[in-house]
Each structure stands twice: as C-alpha cells, then as structure tokens.
Amino acid sequence: MDKNWLNEEEMQLWYVWKCTYKNIFGRVVKEMSETGLSEEGDFGILMRLVDLGNGELRQQELVESMEWTKSRLSHHLTRMEQRGLVLRKPLDTGNGVQVIITSAGKSAVDASRPIYANAVRKHFLDQLTEQDMELITKLAQRIDKMPAD
Amino acid sequence: MDKNWLNEEEMQLWYVWKCTYKNIFGRVVKEMSETGLSEEGDFGILMRLVDLGNGELRQQELVESMEWTKSRLSHHLTRMEQRGLVLRKPLDTGNGVQVIITSAGKSAVDASRPIYANAVRKHFLDQLTEQDMELITKLAQRIDKMPAD
DNA sequence: ATATCGAAGTTGACGCGTCAACCTATTGGT
C-alpha cells in the first residue's frame, strides 16, 4: 500500500486505457492510410477548408479551429503544399495567409469521407453502448473542468 | 442521415474521446517532464529493467514486454545510452544484447516513481467513477477481441 | 563442411511535433 507507487490494479487500468485508445485510434488511422491522407492532419485540414470556408480559410482560422500551434500548422501546410493538396496565398489586405484547397485536395477529401466515417463507426462508435457514450461525455466534462496545472 | 458521413453527434463523440485522452495523457506527461524522463519510453524501460530484471534485461525481453518494434527500441536505447541512463553489452553467449541500468538511471527512476504515481492518480484514477472503471475494462475487452483488420 | 534460414539488432531516410528564435505588418499611445 505504498502511496508513492501505483499498485497492480492502478497500473493495469492506466495501461489498459492507453492501449484501448491506441488500438482504436491506430485502427482508424490504418484504414485511413489507403486514402493517402492522415486522419488528424491532412483530413482535418481539408475537411475544415471545405466545411467551414467553402474551400479556403485564413491560416489563423485553421489554427484556432484545430487547436494547433501556428508552427505545427505552418510545417504541415508546407508538406501538404508540396503534395499539391493546398496552396497558400498572402492576403492583400495586410498580414495573413489564405489557404486554398486544390482540386486534388478536394478529390482526396471527398474520396476519404466515407472511408473515415466507416472506420470511426466500425472501430469506435459501434463498440459503444448508450451508457458508454454518456460516460465518455461526462468524463470529458470532468477532465475539461480540471485545471491543466 | 448520410450513411457515408459522420453526423454532428458522431463527430462530436469521436472528437471528445480523442481530446479526453490527449488531455489526460498530456497532463501526466507534463508532470513527468520535471523528472527528465519520458513516460512511455524512458520511464517504461528503466522501470522494467529494475522490476523485471533486477537492473538488466536482454533487449529482446524489453521488446516483448513493451510491445515495441526492435527498431524503435534500438533507436531509443541509443539515445538513452548517450544520456547515461543505460549501457549495452553484447552477450557472450552468442547473439543478443544485454541492457543494463546505470546508477544515474537507477536514481532517475527512483526519483520519478512517486511523481509518476501522483500524476496518474491526480489526472486519471481520481477522476474516474466506479462505473467509468468498468467501462474502460469492458471496452478494452471488446476492442481486444475485435480483429484489427 | 556447407548452404540456408531465421532470430536479434542496427542503420538511414523520412514524416511528424515542439520549442525557441526570428521576421514583418499592423495597431495603439504619446
């Protein structure tokens, strides 16, 4: 009963939680890989461009909506630009950069959407009972409320 | 009701789940950072060396126990060796490498254990209801049973 | 002995994230 160590069960629960997350997320990522787009980055960005901005958004808006750092986004956009998924255009009205989806980007996100939806359903949503969903929502609220310290 | 898209609630639940994980894990990682050891890698390896092997283990045993690839472990050990946390010695009995914790490694893991325990409790265990724990356990079983495809 | 095969590790290249430093417009105060 050492207060300074985790006992077997505590360790186990922590471990199981991490594994479960990684399994689910890993499976979704794996199914997404056939689309050539990554789940968090590529797909997240392209989807936002289309759904929120009808094809284009300011870089700053993307940063806020994704809760990424500007650095991370900048790096990622550079890579996506090289792959021909988006292009960047300096705003004429002063500071700022407009991110615009290319036709290749549009095709990619269109093709990926059903695959994404299926993967998330199959590996996550379909595995949850109604009660599970409620618990997850409540847990999320509790965690959100906690100071990150 | 497009079967090929995720609707608002589905999207939301998936998002919330990912955020919750990242929040919890991120907070634990952050508290660990003051120890100079990473949670998954450094601490996981050192802890296993001590608890499973009384200070040393074969690289292959580490690989199995951590469920890492040998490549990942090799890279990580190279970095840890450079930091003076472990050292590697070729086995005289043929193939294989023995990983041995250094005194610096031992001190580091000793000092980190309580910090780790506190962080996991504070940000994870203490936030869970009995019901949540059950959810996690049951979900894990369901997920494990599923073929990864 | 020899050829083969598999187990154990290493290596290099690449994509991803973070961090700190930096650049350059715009804005607000005096």
Next chain:
DNA sequence: ACCAATAGGTTGACGCGTCAACTTCGATAT
C-alpha cells in the same frame, strides 16, 4: 510622426516512430 507592442507566420534544430534494407550470428539439414 514615432516608438513599442502585438498579431500572424516562418524557420531550424532536435527528439520521436516507422519503414525498409542490411548485418551478424546461430541452428538445422544435407
């Protein structure tokens, strides 16, 4: 008009993971 501060982005270095290619050392069969 001028100076400082801030907002918006970029860049370079570094650690981390993955993947594929490669080495090296047994074990096993012939």
